[in-house]
Amino acid sequence: MTIAAPVSGQCAQHPGVSAAWACQRCGSFVCSACERRTRPDAPPLCPKCWELRAQAVHQQEKTESKRLQVGGLLVGGLSFLHPLIMVGSLVINIRELVRGTGGERRWMNAVGLSLTGLAILTWAGFIAFAVLHR
Ligand SMILES: [Zn+2]
Ligand SMILES: [Zn+2]
Incomplete structure (x- = not known):
């Protein structure tokens, strides 16, 4: 949906410049x-609303x-319970980790991953033990 501005409308930021649109x-x-x-092809937003949208x-x-x-981190710790x-x-x-939007909390994913690695080794150890001592 596009709302066309009236012909007489002026840009809110630029007085004297006729508006092409009304902010959606x-x-x-x-x-x-x-x-x-x-x-x-999206309906236009004014700079102020654009800023708000970006923040949201x-x-x-x-x-x-x-x-x-x-x-x-949680599932990393729980990895020991089930494959x-x-x-x-x-x-x-x-x-x-790849997405990298985490900022200072990325260590949680690093620890989660390490725990999972440990869990994989533990399970591999169990399986190897079970196979060897059948
Ligand atoms: Zn303008
Ligand atoms: Zn607006």
Whole structure:
């Protein structure tokens, strides 16, 4: 959906410049120099709303990242219980480490991964022991 600005509208940031659009979120007028879009065919946002949107997206990423880090550490520790948890831990921790959005909490994924490595060795040891002493 696109809301076209009235012909008489002026850009909220540039007085005297006629607006090409109304911001999709707050409705303030934006000229073609001010409009911000996520995609070329997306409805335009004003610079202020664009800024807010970017912050919201960033915040969301940080929250998700934090959850994956604490989760990664947890499943890393639980890897000793079951091989399936081990696989899950590898997926979560490696993905999060590669993505690298974690900042200072990345150690959680590193520790989670180390614990999983330890768990794999432990399980391999058990299996080898079981095979050799049949
Ligand atoms: Zn706006
Ligand atoms: Zn403008």
